[in-house]
Amino acid sequence: MAAKVxxxxxxxxxxxxxxxxxxxxxxxxxxxxxxRETLADVEKACRGEALRLGLAVEFAQSNHEGxxxxxxxxAREKNAGIVINxxxxxxxxxxxxDALNAAELPTVEVHLSNIYKRERFRHxxxxxxxxxxxxxxxxxxxxxxxxQALARxxxx
Ligand code: DQA
Numbered sequence: 001m002a003a004k005v006x007x008x009x010x011x012x013x014x015x016x017x018x019x020x021x022x023x024x025x026x027x028x029x030x031x032x033x034x035x036r037e038t039l040a041d042v043e044k045a046c047r048g049e050a051l052r053l054g055l056a057v058e059f060a061q062s063n064h065e066g067x068x069x070x071x072x073x074x075a076r077e078k079n080a081g082i083v084i085n086x087x088x089x090x091x092x093x094x095x096x097x098d099a100l101n102a103a104e105l106p107t108v109e110v111h112l113s114n115i116y117k118r119e120r121f122r123h124x125x126x127x128x129x130x131x132x133x134x135x136x137x138x139x140x141x142x143x144x145x146x147x148q149a150l151a152r153x154x155x156x
Pocket of ligand 1: 110112115
């Protein structure tokens with residue numbers, strides 16, 4: 001029997017690049033720690049990298065934990081993977097861990113700063129158990145490396 005050939009390739013779901021609280025302040029916020037690039041600069045760089053990798057991407061940022069949970073719940077159906085910088089919720093949020101576990105999507109956790117070089121309360125991440133990998137301390141390049149890791153899983 002001849003193999004069935006799809007008339008249209010399945011629509012490629014985008015990777016969600018999700019940023020949490022205070023990341024909308026990038027560029028202005030403690031530039032000695034987080035650098036001078038803005039979140040718009042990060043988005044532009046990610047779009048360029050995604051194009052190069054053959055990935056579709058979309059971006060969201062919220063300062064509100066429940067909104068981030070809602071976005072992750074929607075992502076379960078809508079997105080192929082997640083790159084998340086959960087900001088301070090990284091160190092506090094069981095709700096984000098539960099949402100990421102429920103989403104069952106390949107997820108890369110990103111931090112601009114090296115959280116292990118900073119205060120002790122930043123050394124623990126609630127969300128890492130839901131991530132395939134964690135990138136910390138490489139600045140905005142971390143987001144691009146996260147996209148590269150997801151592209152290896154998602155792009156064929
Ligand atoms: C951060 C590190 C967190 O500890 C902090 O609360 C942030 C940003 C980072 O990208 O380095 O808001 O996630």
